[in-house]
Amino acid sequence: MAETTAEALDVQQLLLGGKPDAQRYRLLRKAQGRSGQQRRQLERLVIELMENPTVEGKELPADQAALVVGVGLWALGRIEEALASLAAASSPEADYFVGLCHYESGRYSRAAEAFERAQRGKAATKHVAAIGHARAIAIGGRPDQALTAARALAKSHPDDPAVHELMGISYDLLCRYEDAIAAYEKAIELAPGDPTASFRLGYVHALRGDPDAALEHYQAAAGSGAEYENALINLGVLYEDRRDYDKAIECYRRVLRVDPNHPRGRMFLKDAHASLDMVFDEDRERELERRTKLLGVPVSDFEFSVRVRNCLVRMDIHTLGDLARMTEEELLGSRNFGDTSLQEIKEVLGARGLHLGEAREEAAAALQPAAEEAAAGAPVAAEPDEAAYGIPIGELELSLRSRKCMERLGIETIGQLIEHTTEELLASRNFGRTSLAEVNEKLVKFGLSLREPEEPEEAEDEEGEEQSPDGLPETADDAE
DSSP: OOTTHHHHSOHHHHHHSSSOOHHHHHHHHHHHTSOHHHHHHHHHHHHHHHHOOEETTEEOOHHHHHHHHHHHHHHTTOHHHHHHHHTTOOSHHHHHHHHHHHHHTTOHHHHHHHHHHHTTSOHHHHHHHHHHHHHHHHHTTOHHHHHHHHHHHHHHOTTOHHHHHHHHHHHHHTTOHHHHHHHHHHHHHHSTTOHHHHHHHHHHHHHTTOHHHHHHHHHHHHTSSSOOHHHHHHHHHHHHHTTOHHHHHHHHHHHHHHOTTOHHHHHHHHHHHHHHHSOOOHHHHHHHHHHHHHHTSBGGGSOOOHHHHHHHHHTTOOBHHHHHHOOHHHHHTSTTOOHHHHHHHHHHHHTTTOOTTHHHHHHHHHHHHHHHHHHTTOOOOSSOOGGGGGSBGGGGOOOHHHHHHHHHHTOOBHHHHTTSBHHHHHTSTTOOHHHHHHHHHHHHTTTOOOBOOOOOOOOOOGGGOOBOTTSOBOOGGGOO
């Protein structure tokens, strides 16, 4: 049956329009993804068959009823429910879809076993099951064996694009990229617009650092009339890299029309909407980058007086960022530090657009929304949940901007996140008050918070004598 059959047949004809046929059933996912109406029709049909397995007044045999319900659930993306139903069926077609379910769930060894059982069926099912088996062992870590199987299949089915695509995947995994590209191009030659081969070709170009070529092939896969989820996800990511968020959003929406519970589709759609709402200002981007570099400048680069340098060493202040976190009161509270020294520091900071207490003011402003929510009765965890330390950052479902900050800082778990201070996060590029408020909101649910900065320790030198950084007593000229 031609791939275009999905355009002419509705989901009921595909599911119940003849004897069990794995190739016809495979068109269900494409057909139900073409419109919300088609999907709702399939959902209603599956529910009706679960409650009353009859077709035109005739009751379906239990084995066939389990098969068609399982296939329908697979097409809807409800994989575990599909497996439960297919377990009650006993046929090569059922084994084939069990294999597909395991393959899509990343259980490649179990998929290979199911595809191997499915090869006992009629010729058409045996052929697609053999391809499925080879794909499963390729992705599962044995691409050399898969390539051998693909070459054997190519002898018996030289004009099957799926066989050449299988060869491409095997070459891919063996890092033979030129051979992989040739195999994918052969598949596309045999079936122009073939979404799977176009997707794989785009993927190879992306791996080789050619985003323009990758975009072209992902567009071909997405525009083939088939809702190819992986192609749409990768195409959406490339659009986001180009800041074309409207096109990215449309890609993710198409994925969710096929599978409303697709986890990456839902997460990426949320991120794309958030990015679309953000006003990107290149001048501000450059200013943030300049400011981050400025805050990292060592204080030793400036010609401070000995008295000021002693104070900075004593208070463990090493960069302009450290200095901008301090308040006037904290500096004046340091021994032998007076108004003259304070004015000296203010002049250095002011000449660079900074002032004392600046970082704390930003942190306080970022925390204000959370404080207002707490005052209004927002739930706050009573006790810290130490079991949350090992939770991956990905499970917090942070916005794209916040996640990129976590990646830059090498933060992978909540435990690693709370080892950072507010100031450390704010010093990260593109991480501002909104992102900080988001992170604090997530942490408070576990009764956790970011680390407080350490208070500077004041240590007096022996006999109370003020020492310069080189260990020599200060001269009379340094006194205030």
